[in-house]
Amino acid sequence: xxxxxxxxxxxxxxxxxxxxxAVAPGFKQEGETxxxxxxxxxxxxxxxxxxxxxYNFVRMRGVTCKQGALxxxxxxxxxxxxxxxxxxxxxxxxxxxxxxxxxAAGQVTPAKAIFVKGKYFVELSMEPQGEHAAALEAAAKAMxxxxxxxxxxxxxxTFFPKDGLEAGSPRLIPQSVLGLRMLKRGYLGVxxxxxxFFVSEDSPDAAKALFEKLKARFAPAGAAQAxxxxxxxxxxxxxxFCLFRKGARVGGFVGAKEGADPAKLAAAFAAGLN
Numbered sequence: 092x093x094x095x096x097x098x099x100x101x102x103x104x105x106x107x108x109x110x111x112x113a114v115a116p117g118f119k120q121e122g123e124t125x126x127x128x129x130x131x132x133x134x135x136x137x138x139x140x141x142x143x144x145x146y147n148f149v150r151m152r153g154v155t156c157k158q159g160a161l162x163x164x165x166x167x168x169x170x171x172x173x174x175x176x177x178x179x180x181x182x183x184x185x186x187x188x189x190x191x192x193x194x195a196a197g198q199v200t201p202a203k204a205i206f207v208k209g210k211y212f213v214e215l216s217m218e219p220q221g222e223h224a225a226a227l228e229a230a231a232k233a234m235x236x237x238x239x240x241x242x243x244x245x246x247x248x249t250f251f252p253k254d255g256l257e258a259g260s261p262r263l264i265p266q267s268v269l270g271l272r273m274l275k276r277g278y279l280g281v282x283x284x285x286x287x288f289f290v291s292e293d294s295p296d297a298a299k300a301l302f303e304k305l306k307a308r309f310a311p312a313g314a315a316q317a318x319x320x321x322x323x324x325x326x327x328x329x330x331x332f333c334l335f336r337k338g339a340r341v342g343g344f345v346g347a348k349e350g351a352d353p354a355k356l357a358a359a360f361a362a363g364l365n
Contacts, residue, residue: 095202106269110154110165111269115226117155117256118163125153125166145265147171162218163230167238173210174245178208186259190230193241195234195262199224205229209240250363251287252281261287269329269345273304284351285330287360289342309334317358318342327348333357338365 125135128150132140133150143151153166170176178197183205184190190196194208201221205214207245210269213234217227251261261280268274268288279292292298302320309329311322318337325331333353334343342360347353 109129110167110234111153112154112156112163112165114165114237115156115230118158118161121155121157125151125155127151135264139286142182143168143179146175146182146263147265147296148179160219161223161226162216164216164218165230165234166214167234168212170210171213172314173241174232174247174263175265176207176210176212177245178265178333179212180205181259181262183212184259191231193231193238194238195233197231197242199228199231204228206231206235208242209237211238211240215239216219250289250365251278252358252360255282255284257281257283257328264284264288271308273308274341275357283348285347285353286345287342287356288345289340289360289364291337292341294343295339297322298336298339298341301341302334305334305341315354315357317354317359318364321354321357321361322332336360337361340364 094213095303097211098314129144129148132143132148132151136143144231147170149171151166153164156163156165168179170179171356180196185200186200192198193206197204197206201224203216204227215227215231215234219224225282248261261278264279265276268277268279268290270345274290278286280287292301295314307322309326312324313322315321315333315335317333318335321331321335329345331347331353332343332345335357342364344357344360
């Protein structure tokens with residue numbers, strides 16, 4: 092039984108890593124199957140490859156399928172983990188348009204379909220654009236069944252209050268959260284009255300060290316009750332803010348607009364982090 096389960100898993104991984112035109116009935120493969128890694132992706136993506144590398148891209152495999160004058164391009168990118176793959180999706184989704192029920196998250200437009208499932212980010216596009224949206228969506232749904240992995244979004248997204256949250260938020264910031272190199276990777280939620288963020292360190296001690304660096308960079312103006320330690324301040328870069336540490340996480344509310352209480356908002360946010 093274990094051997095059979097292992098073979099099924101291997102088959103699922105192989106299908107994801109080597110997509111074919113069977114997801115689009117009537118289409119036939121044109122040319123060779125594409126395969127790129129971190130050393131060669133620029134040959135295919137040109138300047139856009141940097142956006143993939145930000146999220147720890149591992150490899151891409153894809154095919155081009157043809158049916159008469161129609162051309163379907165299908166690419167499956169693998170990332171280091173599920174969280175980073177989801178981050179890649181959110182960096183590509185159009186926040187103005189609705190999501191689609193594909194994988195952990197998806198979107199279908201007249202020109203392109205994208206979705207994330209597990210550690211895979213899948214892209215399909217059809218030429219000519221806009222004339223065969225139904226066929227594009229059907230191919231995306233067929234491909235979604237072939238890709239292995241979780242259909243759950245990162246739990247970190249649920250930490251952000253939904254009230255007042257702007258479209259496209261929250262999202263994973265792969266490096267330099269708030270434009271600060273010391274905040275290497277974390278989540279950011281944008282609201283009408285400011286921004287909430289948090290980063291996770293390897294341990295509480297590492298978070299304490301990071302918090303001390305923040306204090307040295309952004310001088311405290313007053314104490315606050317949020318997490319295990321917190322303070323408020325006002326800075327040209329962060330605006331009015333409240334920063335806190337809770338366990339191995341460092342976060343806060345920054346850029347507080349008129350009428351917003353950064354200490355109160357940061358405290359409520361810290362209370363929901365686990």
